Amino acid sequence: MVFARKESPNVRRLLIGGALLYLTLFIFLPLFIVFTCALQKGIVFYFSSLKDVDTIAAIQLTLITALIAVPLNLIFGVAASWAIAKFDFRGKNFLLTLIDLPLSVSPVISGLIFVLLFGLQGVFGPWLRDHGWRIIFAPAAIIIATIFVTFPMVARELIPVMKAQGNDEEEAAITLGASGWKTFWYVTLPNIKWGLLYGVILCNARAMGEFGAVSVVSGHVRGLTNTLPLQIEILYNEYNFTAAFAAASLLAFLALLTLVIKCLVEFRFRDELKAVGKQGIH
Amino acid sequence: MSIEVKNIVKTFDNFKALDDVSVKVQTGELIALLGPSGSGKTTLLRIIAGSETADSGDILFHGEETGDKKTKDRNVGFVFQHYALFRHMTVFDNIAFGLRVAPKRIRLSEDKIKTRVNELLHLVQLNWVGTRFPSQLSGGQRQRIALARALAIEPKVLLLDEPFGSLDAQVRKELRQWLRRFHDDLHITSLFVTHDQEEALEVADRVVVLNKGKVEQIGTPEEVYHKPASVFVLNFLGNVNLFHGRVIDGKPYLGNTPAGLSQGANLNNKFVNLYVRPHQFDVDRQPQGYNCIKAVIKYLNLAGSSVKIDLISETGNPLQVEITQQEFGRLALVKGEEVFVSPKDITFCEYEI
Numbered sequence: 081m082v083f084a085r086k087e088s089p090n091v092r093r094l095l096i097g098g099a100l101l102y103l104t105l106f107i108f109l110p111l112f113i114v115f116t117c118a119l120q121k122g123i124v125f126y127f128s129s130l131k132d133v134d135t136i137a138a139i140q141l142t143l144i145t146a147l148i149a150v151p152l153n154l155i156f157g158v159a160a161s162w163a164i165a166k167f168d169f170r171g172k173n174f175l176l177t178l179i180d181l182p183l184s185v186s187p188v189i190s191g192l193i194f195v196l197l198f199g200l201q202g203v204f205g206p207w208l209r210d211h212g213w214r215i216i217f218a219p220a221a222i223i224i225a226t227i228f229v230t231f232p233m234v235a236r237e238l239i240p241v242m243k244a245q246g247n248d249e250e251e252a253a254i255t256l257g258a259s260g261w262k263t264f265w266y267v268t269l270p271n272i273k274w275g276l277l278y279g280v281i282l283c284n285a286r287a288m289g290e291f292g293a294v295s296v297v298s299g300h301v302r303g304l305t306n307t308l309p310l311q312i313e314i315l316y317n318e319y320n321f322t323a324a325f326a327a328a329s330l331l332a333f334l335a336l337l338t339l340v341i342k343c344l345v346e347f348r349f350r351d352e353l354k355a356v357g358k359q360g361i362h
Numbered sequence: 363m364s365i366e367v368k369n370i371v372k373t374f375d376n377f378k379a380l381d382d383v384s385v386k387v388q389t390g391e392l393i394a395l396l397g398p399s400g401s402g403k404t405t406l407l408r409i410i411a412g413s414e415t416a417d418s419g420d421i422l423f424h425g426e427e428t429g430d431k432k433t434k435d436r437n438v439g440f441v442f443q444h445y446a447l448f449r450h451m452t453v454f455d456n457i458a459f460g461l462r463v464a465p466k467r468i469r470l471s472e473d474k475i476k477t478r479v480n481e482l483l484h485l486v487q488l489n490w491v492g493t494r495f496p497s498q499l500s501g502g503q504r505q506r507i508a509l510a511r512a513l514a515i516e517p518k519v520l521l522l523d524e525p526f527g528s529l530d531a532q533v534r535k536e537l538r539q540w541l542r543r544f545h546d547d548l549h550i551t552s553l554f555v556t557h558d559q560e561e562a563l564e565v566a567d568r569v570v571v572l573n574k575g576k577v578e579q580i581g582t583p584e585e586v587y588h589k590p591a592s593v594f595v596l597n598f599l600g601n602v603n604l605f606h607g608r609v610i611d612g613k614p615y616l617g618n619t620p621a622g623l624s625q626g627a628n629l630n631n632k633f634v635n636l637y638v639r640p641h642q643f644d645v646d647r648q649p650q651g652y653n654c655i656k657a658v659i660k661y662l663n664l665a666g667s668s669v670k671i672d673l674i675s676e677t678g679n680p681l682q683v684e685i686t687q688q689e690f691g692r693l694a695l696v697k698g699e700e701v702f703v704s705p706k707d708i709t710f711c712e713y714e715i
Contacts, residue, residue: 248446251413252508254433255440256460256515266463270450 114332117325129323130330137303138311139330141219145307146287149226153283157234158276162268164235165242166250179236182229190229191296194221217299222307225293230286237279241272277345281338288334363424363518363551364389365410370419372405372575379405380416381575390549392542394556394566398598402575403555407521410553412436423519436519439512439550443524445504447496453507454492457482460515482510502533506540513550522554526561538565559599563587571595588709596637596710601682605636605705637710640684641668643703645693654702657681662697664690671695673703 119126129135160179164172182190196202198215208215215221249271253263269276291309298305306314308331315324365387372380380402387393395403408414410421412433421429428436448456457479461470470478483489486506496504505525512520525541526534542565545552556562562569563583571578571586571594579591590596609632644650657673660680669690673681683703685693695701 248442248444249448252440252442252446252448252511253459253463255411255413255438256463256511257434257437258459258463259434262463266459267448270448 111332114325114328117321118329120325121322125322126326126329129320129326132323134303134306135308135311135315135323135327138306138308138327141222141306142288142308144219145223145226146284148223149230149287150280150284152227153231153234154276154280156231157238157279157283158272160235161238161242164239166247176239179232181232183232183236187229187290187292188296191225191293194225194228194293194297198224216297217301217305219305221297222294222305225297226287226290229290229293230283233283233286234276234279237282238272238275241275245271277342281342285335285338289331364422365519365551365553366420366422366425367406367410368420368422370406370409370416370421372402372409372414372416378575380409383419383572383575383577385570385577385580387551387553389551392545392552392554392565392567394554394562394569395572396556396559396562396569396598397572398557400574401572403557403572404523406572407523407553407555410519411438411440411521413440437515437517439509439515439517439520441505441508441512441520441522441525443527445496445501445508447504447508447511449496451495452492453483453488453494453496453499454479456496456507457511457514459511464515478514482514485513486510500533501529502537505529505537509544513548518551520550520552522552524555524557526556526558534561541565563599571598573598590710593635593637593710593712601640602709603638603640603681603683605638607634607636608632609634635712636705636708637712638705638707639709640670640682642705642707642709643683643685644706645671645683645685645689645695645701645703647693647701649702650704654704655681657701657703659695659697659699659701662695673701 160175163169164176195216197204198208198221199205200209200216202216215224249267250263253267254260258266288307289309290307291313294307295310295313298307298310300306300310300314302314308327312324312327312331315321315327366385368384370380370383371378383402383406385393385406395406397403405414409416412428412431416429419429420427423436447453448459451459458475461475461478464470479492480489483492486509488503488506488510491499491503491507496507499507509522509525526537529537538561541554554565563586566583568580568582569586570580573594579586579595581589581591586595587599590599596602649656656676659671659673661672663670663672664687668684668686671683671685673683675681681703
């Protein structure tokens with residue numbers, strides 16, 4: 081239903097202007113500063129600072145971490161949101177709270193949990209040491225901590241979508257003779273793919289950008305256990321501002337790239353999105 | 363294919379949704395499951411489809427135990443209240459779905475699927491919508507596509523869950539007449555759930571009236587309307603007026619005069635509740651015969667095929683009476699007038715304890 085707009089043009093201008101001002105102050109300006117600082121000493125210096133061995137190692141570790149954490153959380157997210165949205169069971173609310181946990185505790189604590197579990201003084205520490213495995217202060221811990229911090233991302237995106245869609249289409253598919261797997265593949269997945277895409281984008285952004293939890297478990301071994309955000313901090317603390325901002329611009333660039341991909345995909349499938357969105361929630 | 367459910371019991375937490383329900387549907391019949399919300403009608407339908415499992419009882423398809431078969435192996439066509447069309451697929455793909463997901467050894471070639479889908483689109487008189495998405499169709503069109511999709515797998519049984527529930531009144535009426543004709547052509551054993559008594563009486567061969575998980579009555583529309591088995595059925599299938607009377611010499615009396623009923627019992631001097639449908643009254647300005655009730659006209663509704671009159675009787679009880687437009691024209695009644703109404707017939711009589 082469309083109601084006649086009662087607000088005067090001034091109110092409208094004020095609201096839009098306010099929002100724009102806020103965005104400029106807190107998003108555009110910082111972004112602009114990141115890129116100007118990065119390019120302060122010229123494009124040559126920019127690329128040479130990115131070619132630093134330790135920085136390249138940090139980029140590699142960051143990419144590997146994201147490559148492992150994102151697919152795992154994709155599977156977990158779909159499974160968890162399926163369970164929560166489509167079934168009723170005891171402890172459902174508890175599971176929901178658990179999924180939110182990484183978002184509600186400080187990342188530092190998330191990191192400490194793993195130190196307490198896998199560190200030398202930790203629960204599994206002695207056993208791991210006896211078997212010659214090293215988790216804390218090694219890439220393994222970084223990957224585990226990243227998985228922990230990012231696991232709500234996909235699930236939180238999907239749960240509302242799946243809840244709104246209900247079970248009807250799945251039930252229809254089953255009465256038409258589809259197996260569970262075919263129902264998931266041809267009915268459920270196409271219906272949640274947009275939510276899934278946003279979830280993966282968010283999950284990826286957080287996996288690449290995570291600082292706190294990773295910092296606790298990393299041990300900051302240069303060229304070995306530093307991810308890009310940690311490398312940026314090290315460079316910054318060494319007063320190597322331009323190099324720090326160059327690395328930071330890389331992260332910012334990755335974030336912008338994912339947004340551009342999202343927009344392109346939305347544009348490409350705009351007709352389908354419209355068709356799907358219209359029916360939406362009955 | 364005939365369907366028989368025997369002694370079905372289903373409990374959700376502490377709520378008994380179905381309590382010892384038995385229904386037998388003959389091959390080719392169109393049956394309405396009628397009842398208020400919470401009466402268990404949808405649960406019964408879902409148990410037949412295999413979407414729910416009964417706590418106890420048997421489900422027989424053509425005499426064969428089917429209770430432990432999975433939904434996808436039961437070969438039932440199911441039509442949902444909210445259509446449940448696959449929103450990301452075109453209408454064509456929606457109808458083709460059941461054919462495409464069939465196991466490889468029995469799956470039709472894509473050419474044959476195309477022919478079959480076009481036949482079905484033709485059958486539901488919507489051949490031009492194949493390339494559209496469900497969101498681009500009206501509610502009535504969507505429900506017809508849902509029906510075509512359900513029929514694509516050539517089900518032996520068609521189950522419809524409040525199929526007209528989310529349509530507006532006009533489309534509802536059209537579609538239910540369409541369904542009746544459609545069923546007469548195809549003769550597929552069908553069950554549909556509804557809470558709308560008019561719909562059930564108009565469309566179904568037989569009506570199963572459910573209340574609080576129990577079957578109140580099974581019968582043809584005429585039977586359940588004119589010979590209700592219980593006060594619940596009587597009330598649910600239309601308006602009714604209640605009178606208190608007593609039995610004298612085996613005849614129920616209304617006031618001081620016999621009710622002219624054959625339904626009497628040999629219980630003398632017992633009190634009875636007598637139920638009279640609005641159309642079972644005579645209205646006149648002079649007292650006619652026995653059983654006259656003096657009443658004042660409170661409200662007249664002339665819109666419709668008959669005239670509905672609300673009255674208040676001498677004793678202060680509200681009365682609902684319906685007379686033909688002709689009769690109304692002859693009497694030329696006006697609001698506020700005092701008239702005499704007399705029941706010609708009584709639908710139901712219940713002995714008070």
